[in-house]
Amino acid sequence: MTPFRRFVLARAIAWIGNAMSIVAVPMLVYQLTGSPLLSGVAFAVEALPYLLFGLLAGAFADRVDRKRVLLATQLASVCALASIPAAHLFGSVTISHLLLVSFSTSTLFVFFDAASFGVVPALVGRDSIADATGTLVSVGTVIGIAGPLLGGVAATTLGPPGAIAIDALCFLIAAIVTATVTLPAGAAASMVGSTLRTSIVEGLDFIWRHRVVRALTTVGIGVSLANGVVVGLMVVVGVRKLGLNEGDARLGSLYAATALGAFLISLVSARIQRAVGTGVITCAGLLVAFSAMLAWSTTGVLAVSLVVLVVYQAANTMIVVNGIVVRQSVTPDGLQSRVNTTARMIAMGGTPFGAAAGGAVAEMFGVTAAIVLGACALAAAGAVALRLGVPRLPLLADLTASAERERQ
DSSP states (O other): OOHHHHHHHHHHHHHHHHHHHHHHHHHHHHHHHOOHHHHHHHHHHHHHHHHHHHHHHHHHHTTSOHHHHHHHHHHHHHHHHHHHHHHHHHSOOOHHHHHHHHHHHHHHHHHHHHHHHHHHHHHHOGGGHHHHHHHHHHHHHHHHHHHHHHHHHHHHHTOHHHHHHHHHHHHHHHHHHHTTOOOOHHHHOOOOSSOHHHHHHHHHHHHHHOHHHHHHHHHHHHHHHHHHHHHHTHHHHHHHTSOOOTTOTTHHHHHHHHHHHHHHHHTTHHHHHHHSOHHHHHHHHHHHHHHHHHHHHHOOOHHHHHHHHHHHHHHHHHHHHHHHHHHHHHSOGGGHHHHHHHHHHHHTTHHHHHHHHHHHHHHHHOHHHHHHHHHHHHHHHHHHHHHTTGGGOOOHHHHHHHHHHHHO
């Protein structure tokens, strides 16, 4: 088995566990509080670490042994997740404990993600980044389709703490597999002589100077605001708009629908990027996602809601994957972790605010108003894309070739 396949296997095992927590955590929050606002806040807490620590994580991962970062974050996640079933076994889980664990595991993921951004190009080569990213997305979303359904069953049969215990076990196994991955020397230890502060500034400077990366990152803010609304209110929509019980295993089907959308687009994302301009991909994705959110705001039928979520997530995933692949393709090796983590931090920075704002609006004005708010964020992102000239951005191959010429 090649090192990249071992890396994918480790990620897959962790994703299996994470699929359990995706359903179990918001279900447990809603069971403990019954509040749409706190449900949105809980998701915001999970999304906030990228905004807080993205700069630091990217600079850190470009300076140290990236494999050690992968292992350390996975093992620390085991300890954090295991504390929830332990608390349930010996007492009771509190909302503050749950929020602390969500914040901790999300913070660890930021550092794991930073190291991964540097590892993938080193494992597969710059020309295969699009295909490798497509593989990771495909594997992750195949698991995401069945995982939330199984997570819903596990959370209702074992209870949410039991489902989270499965997540902790999966992270432990993933760490064991990660330990067997052999990384190229450049990915295993990418030391730089500058200070941590200087490293951070170098990453920010590259994003600002590269007009394509800057434009896609800016548009990504609106996309993340909308996605925060969607994911942060998934359980609330299921209960209040679709008529499901707060402990209904069918809540997992909502998460599975988004995973199916991501999977379907991942099968063709690399081919789309080879044939369609970078800017056209982004703008078309914004239009489809906007239309899907408006449709989601009007339906109260589970089957229709699932179809709309498939369409929405396919468009959302294409926008995100397009941005990631472009950044990894045009960024020098020594800046991979910094640039990609920082750009993701900026682009995804709207997620916690979208989740919190969506929860607050749903609490005061209803779920429909909250979903429309998310659609407005996508409309604003589209306006920004037009202002920055995103529709005219060229093919990925042309961007990659231009970057290679600049490095020579």
